[in-house]
Amino acid sequence: xxxxxxxxxxxLTTEERAVLEEICRLHGVGAAKQRRARILLLSDxxxxxxxxxxxxxxxxxxxxxxxxxxxxxxxxxxxxxSLARRPRPAVAGKLDGKAEAHLIVLACSTPPEGRxxxxxxxxxxxxGRLKLVESVSRETVRKSLKKMSCSPGGSSGSAxxxxxxxxxxxxxxxxxxxxxxxxxxxxx
Numbered sequence: 001x002x003x004x005x006x007x008x009x010x011x012l013t014t015e016e017r018a019v020l021e022e023i024c025r026l027h028g029v030g031a032a033k034q035r036r037a038r039i040l041l042l043s044d045x046x047x048x049x050x051x052x053x054x055x056x057x058x059x060x061x062x063x064x065x066x067x068x069x070x071x072x073x074x075x076x077x078x079x080x081x082s083l084a085r086r087p088r089p090a091v092a093g094k095l096d097g098k099a100e101a102h103l104i105v106l107a108c109s110t111p112p113e114g115r116x117x118x119x120x121x122x123x124x125x126x127x128g129r130l131k132l133v134e135s136v137s138r139e140t141v142r143k144s145l146k147k148m149s150c151s152p153g154g155s156s157g158s159a160x161x162x163x164x165x166x167x168x169x170x171x172x173x174x175x176x177x178x179x180x181x182x183x184x185x186x187x188x
Contacts, residue, residue, distance in 0.1 A: 008069075008076050010051070012044045016080075023083070035061050036083050039071050093140070099132040100144050107145055 012020070023029050023037040041047075042057045058065045074082040095103065106126055111118045120138040127133050127141075 007054075008073050009045045010040055010043045010072055010075060011046050012040065013046075017041065017044065017046075019080075032085065033083050035063070036071050036075075039063075039068055040075055043068070043072050094133055094136050095140060095144055099127060099136075100148070102130065102132055103127060103141065103144055104148055 020037040020041050024034055024041070026034075038061055039057055042060065043051045043054075045051050052060075054065045054068050058068045061068070071082065103123060106123055107118055112122070115122070120141050123141050124136050124138055127136055
């Protein structure tokens with residue numbers, strides 16, 4: 001249970017209050033952003049009735065009491081930036097350009113003796129054996145090959161073979177019935 005003795009107070013100006021009320025009214029705004037704006041409006045000390053208790057705010061917006069406290073704290077620390085989601089930290093991929101180039105060369109080369117095609121696990125093992133990466137998952141190799149439109153299994157990455165030649169497009173079909181009757185213009 002949050003400590004309500006040291007409650008961080010939200011004191012909104014009339015401009016901030018107008019902006020938050022506008023966010024709550026708009027339909028194109030995400031639900032999470034509207035919920036944060038509603039929390040800040042309900043916890044404003046400058047409103048006529050004063051701030052509502054965290055328990056009541058949490059019930060009205062459908063969150064737990066701790067999340068209400070966190071949103072209020074973030075607003076006091078960061079201001080209007082607290083309404084938007086925090087950006088997720090970028091994670092560098094395991095395969096750099098050099099390793100991806102070797103992967104493509106491997107996938108396009110002839111498979112080891114006794115095999116018809118490269119498997120994802122074999123490609124992972126080979127990248128490790130060549131010391132291009134310390135370790136790499138099959139999913140990372142699959143995504144890299146998909147990004148490059150390569151498939152270790154064959155020329156097509158899909159389950160169905162490609163249609164080639166006449167009639168391969170799904171365009172217009174010729175009707176079996178022909179119209180021999182001449183059409184006349186209506187004179188109405």
